[in-house]
Structure formats: C-alpha cells, structure tokens
Amino acid sequence: MAKQPMLKFVTVERDMPEKRSADVRNDDFLEIYAPFIKAKAEEQASRCSQCGVPYCQSHCPLHNNIPDWLNMTATGRLEEAYAISQATNTFPEICGRICPQDRLCEGGCVIENSGHGTVTIGAVEKYITDTAWENGWVKPITPLAERAESVGIIGAGPGGLAAADMLRRAGVQVTVYDRYDRAGGLLTYGIPGFKLEKDVVMKRNTQLTDSGVTLKLNCNVGEDISFDEIRAAHDAVIIATGVYKSRDLGGPGAGAKGIVKALDYLTASNRLNFGDTVPEYDSGELNADGKKVVVIGGGDTAMDCVRTAIRQGAESVKCLYRRDRANMPGSQRETQNAEEEGVVFEWLAAPKGFTGDAVDGVMVQRMRLGAPDASGRQSPEVIEGADYVEEADLVIKALGFEPEDLPTLWNQPDLPVTRWGTVKAEFTTGATDLDGVYAVGDIVRGASLGVWAIRDGRDCAEAILKKFDAAKAVAAE
Ligand SMILES: Cc1cc2nc3c(=O)[nH]c(=O)nc-3n(C[C@H](O)[C@H](O)[C@H](O)COP(=O)(O)OP(=O)(O)OC[C@H]3O[C@@H](n4cnc5c(N)ncnc54)[C@H](O)[C@@H]3O)c2cc1C
Ligand code: SF4
Secondary structure, eight states: OOOOOOGGGGGGGOOOBBBOHHHTTTOSSSSSSSOOOOOHHHHHHOOOOOOOHHHHHHHHHTTOOHHHHHHHHTTTHHHHHHHHHHHHSSOHHHHHHHGGGGGGGGGGGGGHTTOOOOOOOHHHHHHHHHHHHTTTTOOOOOOOSOOOOEEEEOOHHHHHHHHHHHHTTTTEEEEESSSSSSSTTHHTTTTTTSSSHHHHHHHHHHHHHHOOOOOEEEETTTTOOOOHHHHHSSSSEEEOOOOOOOOOOOOTTTBBTEEEEEHHHHHHHHHHHHOOOOOHHHSSOOOOTOOOOOOOSHHHHHHHHHHHHHHHHHHHEEEEOOOOOOOOOEEHHHHHHHHTOOEEOSSSSSEEEEEETTOEEEEEEEEEEEEEOOTSSSEEEOOOOOEEEOOSEEEEEEEEEEEOHHHHHHHOSOOOOTTTBBBBBTTTTTTTTTTTEEOOOHHHHHHHHHHHHHHHHHHHHHHHHHHHHHHHHHHHH
C-alpha cells in the first residue's frame, strides 16, 4: 500500500520559513522571510488534513483549491500544484506574501482549530509560484483566438491587472491606463520591499505586456485623457483607481513642517529603492535618518511606516494609537515584527496638536477604553490631566484613506457613488449604473486588501466576457 503522504500534523510541528534576525533585516528592504527549501515546503504541506469541507478554502477570498495544491506539493508534483494554484489566483506569489493569512485561509484551518497550529498555507503558496517562475512554467498569455472587443482599465493595481489578465486570456484587446510610471498600484509604491520585493511585481507587469496588454503609464485620467475619451475608445471600461485621499489631523500646529502623509513617505522610500532620484528624500523632508519619528495610527500602513523609518536609520521610532493592542486594526504579526525591529508602541495615546514651527513634539492625550458602541467596539475616552508632549522631528500621519471625488474630477455627475465617495457597483460583477462601466477593488470597497481587489477584478472580467458573448449571440441571430 502506498505511504500516506498527508495528515502529518500530529507528528510534524508547524514551522514558518526562517525569519531573518532583526539586527540583520533592519539594514535593508529585503523580505524578512527566507524562502522555504524544497524538503521543508513538502514537509509543511504534508501537515494538511485534507478536509472534505475545507474551511481554509471558504475563508480565502479567491476560494483557492488549497488542499489540492498542498497535496501536490507534499508529493513533489509542483508543476501541477502551480497549475491548480494559478487557476484561481492571478498573483499567488504576491498573496502568499501579503495576505493577512491569520484572518483568512489560515484562520479557517481545521487543524489550527484543533490546537495543532495551522498549515503554513501562505508560505507554501509563495513557494509554489516562486518555483514556477524559477523553472519557466509561468508563461505569457497566448489566447486561443483574438477577439475584436476592447476594454479600457483605469488603474494598474491588483484589481485592474487581475481583470486585464483574465480578459486577455479570452483574447480581448486590453489597455490599462495609470497615472504612475510603473504598474502595480499599491503593490509597487505603497507596500514596502520587506513585505513584498518589487521584482516580484515587476515580473508580473512584464508578463502582462508580453501577453499583449497595453500599459499606458504616466497617464492621469481626468488630466491627460478624459473619462469620456476612454469610454468612447472601448467596449467596456473598468474603474480600478483605489483610494488615495489621506485622512487628516487637525489641532494646533497641524500644518507644521515635518508632518507628512504616510503614502508620500512610503512612495518616496519605494522609489528610492527602485533607484529613482527622490528630491523630497534628499532634502530630508521624507527621510527619517537620524530623526525622532512618531507615526500616528494603528493599521497596516502605520506598521509599514514605522518599519521603514527603522530601516532609514531613525534615532527612535514611536507609534501612537488611541486604542489598545487588542483593538488595533493592523495585523498582530506585523506589530510583533515591528517590536522586534525596535519600534516602541504607545497604546491609548491620541494626538491633540503639535509643537514647533518645524515640528518638535506631538501633544498627546492619554486615553482609556470606555463603554462599547453600537458595533460592540469600546470607544476611547480622554483621561483628563494626563497630557504630555512626545518629542518628534518627523511625524507621519497614517490614519487611513478615502476615495477621491471621481464624479467631479472626471466631470461625470452620473457616475454613482456612495455617501463615502466609493463607486457604487454590484459586488459580484462590478457593474455600475452607467452602461458598460464597471468598478473593482478599493474604489468600491474602500481601503481593503490586495486579495479582494484580485477577486473583484476576476469576477468583473468574467461578467464582461458574458456580456460580450451575449451581445455576439444577439448579433448572430
Ligand atoms: C501602505 C499599505 C500597505 C498595505 N499592505 C497590505 C498588505 O500587507 N496586504 C494586503 O492584502 N493589502 C495591503 N494593502 C492594501 C492593498 O494594497 C490594496 O487593497 C490594493 O492594492 C487595492 O488594489 P486596487 O487595484 O483597488 O487599487 P490600487 O492598488 O490602489 O491601484 C490603483 C491604481 O490606480 C491608479 N490611479 C488612480 N487614479 C487614477 C487616475 N485618475 N488615472 C490613472 N490612474 C489612476 C493609481 O496610480 C494606482 O496605480 C496595503 C495598502 C497600503 C496603503
Ligand atoms: S490568496 Fe490569501 S487567503 Fe487565499 S490561500 Fe492565498 S494567502 Fe490564503
């Protein structure tokens, strides 16, 4: 009888790929986890219990066929594992790196819930597709036949690019417009290299252009080309512009020099790591070197800022958050990584204002958690008489993002938006009330996750293809 390759969770402990020590990783922007070696990936994949009803799959926004590709990995059938993984996920190696797995697939893992420690699903997913790239299994798309229909996609983030990939596979003519000089959206300019090295994203961009997708970069829709022109040039248009308006802070001194926005700071750092000239970094405006840095916020963007500041050589890095650790929105894994790297967290601390013409301190109010609100979340309340000043010569605001006002910017009063400014679109298809206009990703959901943008892009492409096919069938009658 063949040896049972799976269900090893009873004898094999959960083990992540080796994490580089903080004193080594603090000196560079490379990913903090070393790649799995083959034997380790096979061993970790073999822990899967091959559930009949796989909760990991239902907790993954893409419903990836996880038990199957874990089985293929454990039995050394990596090319098949790659084919299964790529069939449901446009960018598996990216999701393997950046998904908050503890809240998604691994959070649903049955062996985790029985106390054995989850299968390292994300790390194996990354391993499979990294190996596929190394072996030349990832190829440009060659559609079986070309189609006459064309789709214009505004925004080259994961949502727009996932749609581009699916449409191109079906032979559709695809043009992606983006105001940046490189495609990838926040994968390129938001998320730092220590979570996602940039060559991983650039390889995917090249794969798409090699597949016949046209990328029109440095093209700001609303300025360089109008939305109406794009609509007239294509049979369908997908809006995938993400959310970029930073939430702001008021209070005395809020306009002082040295108080900067998180995305400006992270973009400058990512550009520098591409080798670009970044005057705002050279001038010191967006450079933490030698400074006392205070980051305000408790989400993943704040975690990316504090860890970037450490790598830029800050004298000290503090993170202020108005709730406590248990109530922060950012992932616990990233908070732990930040602490290992030397970041100090000031929980239950909210900014009230700033001191200095060029900022030299943050006026901080101490908070406590009060009664739960309607959503069940405890609201922070000020502790009177406990204010203090936190020294700072660079303050980074990481308080979240909102959508830009697209109907005004694009002169499209009929583009339907919600009261939060996100585009109103059907979640399953991305269709808006404007004929032939779709929307996907953060611009629909508000600030969310890469994997959800991919899911939206794929669903939307499928809906557009159905519509094209239906129109063809009518024309043929
Ligand atoms: C700092 C940071 C860290 C994050 N970390 C994670 C993480 O670890 N894991 C995770 O899953 N998610 C993370 N996210 C969230 C994730 O990056 C987003 O949810 C995802 O990128 C959204 O994809 P999208 O395609 O909707 O938009 P985006 O990635 O924002 O792409 C939108 C694109 O549209 C372009 N665009 C906008 N307006 C125009 C216009 N008028 N004309 C032309 N082009 C335009 C932009 O230049 C951009 O390239 C993070 C976000 C940030 C800010
Ligand atoms: S895409 Fe994300 S949630 Fe789905 S299996 Fe991969 S890491 Fe898990």
